[in-house]
Amino acid sequence: MQETASSLRRRLELAAELRREYHDVIEGRVVEPRFPEWCERRGWSQFLLGLGDEQVALIEQVGLPHAVEKLRAVPEELAWLCGRVRSLIEQVPLAPLLSSEPLETCHVAQRKRPQIRALVELCRRELPRPRRVVDVGAGLGHVTRALADALGVEAFGVELLASRASRAQALSGGRASFVVADASSGLPVEPGDLVVGLHACGGLGDTLLTQAAAANAHVALVSCCLQKVAGEVRPALSRQGRALGVECSRRTLGLSNVSSADAGETMVRIIQSRAVRHALRRALEARGLDVPAGEETRGVHRRQFRRGLATALGLALGHRGLPPATAAEVAHFEQLGRQEYGVIRRASLPRSALGRLLELLVALDRAVFLEERGHRTALLALVASQVTPRNLTLLACAGGS
Ligand SMILES: C[S@@+](CC[C@H](N)C(=O)[O-])C[C@H]1O[C@@H](n2cnc3c(N)ncnc32)[C@H](O)[C@@H]1O
Incomplete structure (x- = not known):
C-alpha cells in the first residue's frame, strides 16, 4: 500500500487530459x-x-x-x-504472487484460480484483519470461501441470483453464508469489514465502493464490464473526477471491455x-x-x-x-x-489503444474517491493480462486503521 494520494490524483489528471485530447477518436467507432x-x-x-x-x-x-x-x-x-x-x-504494478499456498479449487474454473489466490493473498498481506468479509456479487462464492478460510473470519456473500446463492451455500459447507439481495438496495456493511468484489461488473463496483466508504470498511475490488451501468452515463465518483469531467457514457465505456490484450x-x-x-x-x-x-x-x-x-x-x-x-x-x-x-x-x-485508458480513468476515479474519504488506496494489476485482461484492482484500507 505504497501509493501516495498525489500520485493517484496526478494520474487521474493525466488520464482525463488524454481522454479529452482524443475524444474524437474514442467516440469515433469505425463501422x-x-x-x-x-x-x-x-x-x-x-x-x-x-x-x-x-x-x-x-x-x-x-x-x-x-x-x-x-x-x-x-x-x-x-x-x-x-x-x-x-x-x-x-x-500500475503487477501484484506480486506472494505465496503458492494451495487453494481449495473444487468447482473453480482453471482461469479463476490464480485470480482468487492473488486476491486472497493481497487481502491477507496488505490489509488489516477485518471483522468480517462481505463478498458483493459473490456468484458461486469461491472468493467468499477462500477468504473465510484464509482470514479465519465470518464471511458472507451477497448475490442477486437465487440459483447462484443457493449453489454457493451448498458448496460452502457452512464456512460462509449467502444472501439473495440486490446490492444497490443497501449492503449490511459495518466499520472494519472487508468489502470484496471479484469482477463486480460496472455499476455494482461503484455501489460497493460508495457503501464501503460510507461505512469506513476496507475494500478489495477487481473491476470488469464497466459499461454495465444502470443509466446512460457513469457519473464520476470522486470530487476531482467531477471537476475534471470524467463521466463516461455507457457506449464509450464499452470500448474498455474489448480492447486490451486478451x-x-x-x-x-x-x-x-x-x-x-x-x-x-x-x-x-x-x-x-x-x-x-x-x-x-x-x-x-x-x-x-x-x-x-x-x-x-x-x-x-x-x-x-x-x-x-x-x-x-x-x-x-x-x-x-x-x-x-x-x-x-x-x-x-x-x-x-484507448480502451485501457478508459478502464484506468474509471479505476483512478474510484481510487481518488476512496482517498478523498480517508482510505489509503493502491491500484494494482491482480494477475498478468494473459490470465484475464480485467485485472485492475483497488485495495483500500479504511481511515484510522
Ligand atoms: C462476473 S460475476 C462474478 C462472480 C464472482 N465474484 C466470481 O468472481 O466468481 C458477477 C456477479 O454479480 C452478481 N450481481 C450483479 N448485480 C448484482 C447486484 N446488484 N447485487 C448483487 N449481486 C449482483 C451477478 O449475478 C454475478 O453472479
Whole structure:
C-alpha cells in the first residue's frame, strides 16, 4: 500500500487530459470500411493501411501501445499517444504472487484460480484483519470461501441470483453464508469489514465502493464490464473526477471491455466473429433492410457468430421472416466481408489503444474517491493480462486503521 494520494490524483489528471485530447477518436467507432476523419486528419491512414495481417494480429493481441516499438514508420503523433497510454498502464504494478499456498479449487474454473489466490493473498498481506468479509456479487462464492478460510473470519456473500446463492451455500459447507439481495438496495456493511468484489461488473463496483466508504470498511475490488451501468452515463465518483469531467457514457465505456490484450485464442475468435457480423450487416442491407451497426445481431446469439456467416445469416433472415440465403449469396458476402473488415480492423487500432485508458480513468476515479474519504488506496494489476485482461484492482484500507 505504497501509493501516495498525489500520485493517484496526478494520474487521474493525466488520464482525463488524454481522454479529452482524443475524444474524437474514442467516440469515433469505425463501422464502415474507410478511414474516418479523425484518422485522415492526423495522417495515420496510410500507415495503418500498410500493416500486414500478421502485424495487425499482433497489435490486436498485445495492444498498439505495446506493439508500437516493433513497427516501422509509425506516425509521430500516434507513437507519442501510444507512449502516453503505455506510461499510464505501466504505473500500475503487477501484484506480486506472494505465496503458492494451495487453494481449495473444487468447482473453480482453471482461469479463476490464480485470480482468487492473488486476491486472497493481497487481502491477507496488505490489509488489516477485518471483522468480517462481505463478498458483493459473490456468484458461486469461491472468493467468499477462500477468504473465510484464509482470514479465519465470518464471511458472507451477497448475490442477486437465487440459483447462484443457493449453489454457493451448498458448496460452502457452512464456512460462509449467502444472501439473495440486490446490492444497490443497501449492503449490511459495518466499520472494519472487508468489502470484496471479484469482477463486480460496472455499476455494482461503484455501489460497493460508495457503501464501503460510507461505512469506513476496507475494500478489495477487481473491476470488469464497466459499461454495465444502470443509466446512460457513469457519473464520476470522486470530487476531482467531477471537476475534471470524467463521466463516461455507457457506449464509450464499452470500448474498455474489448480492447486490451486478451488471451490469444480469445482474441482470434473475437476478430472472426466481428468479421462475420460485418458480412452479415452487408448481406442484410443487400436484402433492402436498413441495418445500423449493432442491429445485425438481432436474432443471432453472440456465440453463433463463431459458426460462420452461413449460420448467422440463416438465423438473422429467419428472425426477420425473410427467405433463406443461397450458397452464392453466402460466398459473395463472405468475401466482401473479409475485404471490408480488413480496412475496419486497421482503422480501429488507434481507438482500441484507448480502451485501457478508459478502464484506468474509471479505476483512478474510484481510487481518488476512496482517498478523498480517508482510505489509503493502491491500484494494482491482480494477475498478468494473459490470465484475464480485467485485472485492475483497488485495495483500500479504511481511515484510522
Ligand atoms: C462476473 S460475476 C462474478 C462472480 C464472482 N465474484 C466470481 O468472481 O466468481 C458477477 C456477479 O454479480 C452478481 N450481481 C450483479 N448485480 C448484482 C447486484 N446488484 N447485487 C448483487 N449481486 C449482483 C451477478 O449475478 C454475478 O453472479
